[in-house]
Amino acid sequence: MSRPGRTAPVRRRTARRGHGGGRQEVPRGVRRWGRSFTRRDVAVLGVLLGTTVLLDVLVVWGPALASVGLSFTSWDGIGGIGDIRWVGGDNYAHLVEDYPAFWPAVRHNLLWVAFLGLLATPFGLLLAVLVDRGVRFSRFYQSVLYLPVVLSLAVVGFMAQLLLGTDQGVVNTLRGNRNDPVDWLGDSRVNLWMMMLAASWRHTGYVMILYLAGLKAVDPALKEAAALDGANERQTFLRVTFPTLRPVNVIVGVITVIEALRAFDIVYAVNKGRNGLELLSVLITDNIVGEASRIGFGSAIAVVLLGVSLVFVVTFLVQELRGAREK
CATH class of the missing domain: 1.20.5 (Single alpha-helices involved in coiled-coils or other helix-helix interfaces)
Known part of the structure; x- marks a missing residue:
């Protein structure tokens, strides 16, 4: 008790009321x-x-x-900034009109996107659905199918050489025709398909894990309600489960496009991206890092690749934002 005639010192509050009605201590001097x-x-x-x-x-x-x-300049990458010469759109004009490898590379990149998007991605979704059903040894299947994801595409390319090589390849050895082996990697009519198939082996496991995570997050009550309404498994998946996977679909779509357009090491490990395996990423490397040292021209190819990537990515994001707004 304070003495009469004296005022008790005023204490500064050091506590705040918490969510549960209690008091939460706030250190002195903390704003x-x-x-x-x-x-x-x-x-x-x-x-x-x-x-x-x-x-x-x-x-x-x-x-x-x-x-x-x-991309609007001409530079060999050796001189200083003063040696950079402005050429305007000449690099793009030369790229479209006078560079024979450009259009085959664009066609191959788009074919790569279509192959991964229309074959590898749906197959990864199918595997995720099968594993999600809780089949026997599902953990083992999940680990085995995901194992290729930890490998780089360069390693996958070297493995493709061991399997599809002309002289001692496993496939040609099993075929038993040593006198007339199939040149899986050198024949421009089939080597691109073999590389896309090898890349899909790795991409499928990645897609499976993403979709499997999305399937685990689906509310079981939705499936039970669909079953009570008389829907079979296929109808339940198409009308209930798959629409709830919309965010995962956007992520998988963007990843698929990025994986397809940045494909480089797998074809470069086989035959340096030539003889039917031309890709835009390979052309960029050949012009910037290779003997040509055409920094401006290689940058123009990189800008084209960036533009193609942004078209797909922005389209996916716009669709996702539109779907979220409709909800």
């Missing part, structure tokens, strides 16, 4: 931003997000914008 973030939290988030954004700008968007600028 709160809103209801949940302190000044220290904001500083930590700023450093983490700032570092991530800075690295993204330096590693991704910086080179992308530099490629766009260099």
